[in-house]
Amino acid sequence: MTNRMAILWFRQDLRLDDNPALLAASRSGLEILPLYIHDDFAPGSWKIGGASRWWLHNSLQSLNARLNARILFQAGDTRAVLSGLIERFKPAALFYNRCYEPWNRNLEKNLADLFKRLGIVAQSFNASLLNEPWDIKKSDGTPYSVYTPYFRASMQKLNEPKRPQNAPDHIRFKEDQDSPPLESLNLLGKTPWYKKLEPLWSPGEPGAREALDRFLKNHLKNYAQERDRPDLNATSALSPHLHFGEISPRRVLWETRKNAALNKSEGGAEKFISELLWREFSNHLLHSHPDMAEQPIKAKFSRMEWRNDKEALAQWKRGQTGIPIIDAGMRQLWQTGWIHNRVRMIVASLLVKNLGIDWREGERWFWDCLLDADLANNAAGWQWVAGCGADAAPYFRIFNPVAQARKFDPEGKYIRAFVPELEKLPTENIFEPWTAPSPILSAAGVNIGQNYPAPIVDLKVSRQKALEAYAQIK
DNA sequence: CCTGGAGTTGTCCTA
DNA sequence: TTAGGACAACTCCAG
Numbered sequence: 001m002t003n004r005m006a007i008l009w010f011r012q013d014l015r016l017d018d019n020p021a022l023l024a025a026s027r028s029g030l031e032i033l034p035l036y037i038h039d040d041f042a043p044g045s046w047k048i049g050g051a052s053r054w055w056l057h058n059s060l061q062s063l064n065a066r067l068n069a070r071i072l073f074q075a076g077d078t079r080a081v082l083s084g085l086i087e088r089f090k091p092a093a094l095f096y097n098r099c100y101e102p103w104n105r106n107l108e109k110n111l112a113d114l115f116k117r118l119g120i121v122a123q124s125f126n127a128s129l130l131n132e133p134w135d136i137k138k139s140d141g142t143p144y145s146v147y148t149p150y151f152r153a154s155m156q157k158l159n160e161p162k163r164p165q166n167a168p169d170h171i172r173f174k175e176d177q178d179s180p181p182l183e184s185l186n187l188l189g190k191t192p193w194y195k196k197l198e199p200l201w202s203p204g205e206p207g208a209r210e211a212l213d214r215f216l217k218n219h220l221k222n223y224a225q226e227r228d229r230p231d232l233n234a235t236s237a238l239s240p241h242l243h244f245g246e247i248s249p250r251r252v253l254w255e256t257r258k259n260a261a262l263n264k265s266e267g268g269a270e271k272f273i274s275e276l277l278w279r280e281f282s283n284h285l286l287h288s289h290p291d292m293a294e295q296p297i298k299a300k301f302s303r304m305e306w307r308n309d310k311e312a313l314a315q316w317k318r319g320q321t322g323i324p325i326i327d328a329g330m331r332q333l334w335q336t337g338w339i340h341n342r343v344r345m346i347v348a349s350l351l352v353k354n355l356g357i358d359w360r361e362g363e364r365w366f367w368d369c370l371l372d373a374d375l376a377n378n379a380a381g382w383q384w385v386a387g388c389g390a391d392a393a394p395y396f397r398i399f400n401p402v403a404q405a406r407k408f409d410p411e412g413k414y415i416r417a418f419v420p421e422l423e424k425l426p427t428e429n430i431f432e433p434w435t436a437p438s439p440i441l442s443a444a445g446v447n448i449g450q451n452y453p454a455p456i457v458d459l460k461v462s463r464q465k466a467l468e469a470y471a472q473i474k
Numbered sequence: 475c476c477t478g479g480a481g482t483t484g485t486c487c488t489a
Numbered sequence: 490t491t492a493g494g495a496c497a498a499c500t501c502c503a504g
Contacts, residue, residue, distance in 0.1 A: 145502095146501055186479070393484080397485075
């Protein structure tokens with residue numbers, strides 16, 4: 001005999017607003033048992049990274065508080081946990097939202113069989129994307145590989161978007177269960193390195209909504225102009241919130257359009273929505289190229305011979321390359337768990353094109369350090385920079401980190417924030433301190449090779465080498 | 475099947 | 490100082 005209860009399985013949808021699985025569960029009239037399973041079963045290098053673990057811990061804590069501390073926390077094999085709970089509670093139904101990593105897609109397929117065998121009604125929903133990756137197709141039925149036509153096709157579907165659904169007024173929980181504490185998931189390591197993140201971020205649904213509102217109020221209007229400026233806090237920084245599903249992309253789209261109509265911010269809104277669609281496009285690509293995180297989309301790139309330079313890689317990771325904008329970016333990543341998008345491109349370009357190191361090394365480092373580490377977005381970004389993506393930059397497009405810094409950090413403010421040893425250099429010298437006259441260096445207390453490294457790579461020479469290497473595999 | 479237009483994010487040189 | 494063209498062709502996509 002079945003209980004009048006349902007399991008609501010939370011995954012990358014840690015919110016109450018516009019959460020279709022939660023809504024379906026609450027409309028079912030059944031008593032709800034909210035469940036979270038920590039099962040770090042991703043293959044190879046894709047175990048959840050250190051920074052993401054901190055975010056997840058805090059996001060779960062926030063969600064649990066919003067659910068009257070009713071979440072049942074479980075660690076272990078998802079199939080085993082679910083079958084055990086189904087045996088024990090005999091729920092009438094199970095509700096969850098889908099995930100899109102290949103291993104999660106496979107898990108969901110396997111679970112469908114399990115649920116069938118156990119005779120339980122399971123319903124899954126899309127809470128993470130505006131469109132399902134497989135719903136956008138060219139007229140011949142095949143997936144897109146170029147962004148712009150993908151964008152146009154998606155926008156047609158989004159002309160009449162579904163209105164985001166508010167959280168249910170009332171949730172009827174199943175009677176008290178003994179639940180292991182959140183701490184039993186062991187998401188936080190012993191070293192409290194993550195203390196430094198606490199003043200910077202607010203994981204959880206309320207923090208996500210605050211970030212959206214702050215962005216729309218202060219930065220949407222000028223987004224098209226200011227989005228590329230790492231020295232301004234002009235981006236939404238919603239990426240970690242979106243990754244963990246603390247805010248719905250439909251909510252973001254809806255509120256953006258509302259704000260744009262009220263404040264005549266159409267230009268900024270269009271650009272911002274286009275960024276939201278890049279997230280969709282990455283998931284579209286991941287769906288048509290499930291091995292995209294490991295293998296170049298353009299097959300000829302498997303012929304590329306990358307340099308195995310452990311020392312240069314380590315210097316890049318630590319922000320000790322001697323190129324200020326690179327070091328600022330890599331230190332921002334290490335210190336804050338996030339990098340401005342423009343700077344992601346610059347540091348990635350240096351690693352892949354100037355240092356000649358395999359893009360997958362950078363991809364893995366980002367995976368461990370980023371709070372917004374997301375398989376589809378991370379892989380798509382790295383493949384784009386490396387030139388092996390479906391829709392990549394022409395191979396001769398190699399960022400010059402000095403020119404980029406001059407253009408997008410014109411006063412050197414961003415560099416000074418993360419590379420304090422260069423703080424006192426005049427702005428005209430801060431972008432390439434190795435060319436500064438020695439009296440200026442001394443006056444600023446900078447001693448190249450002593451308290452700030454000499455550049456580990458000659459930008460001009462390495463650019464030429466990269467052009468040749470890329471010409472080779474054409 | 476053919477055709478033409480277009481393709482996130484750049485750099486460097488020249489006039 | 491600044492604006493425009495070269496860098497290279499190739500693939501994608503819509504009609």
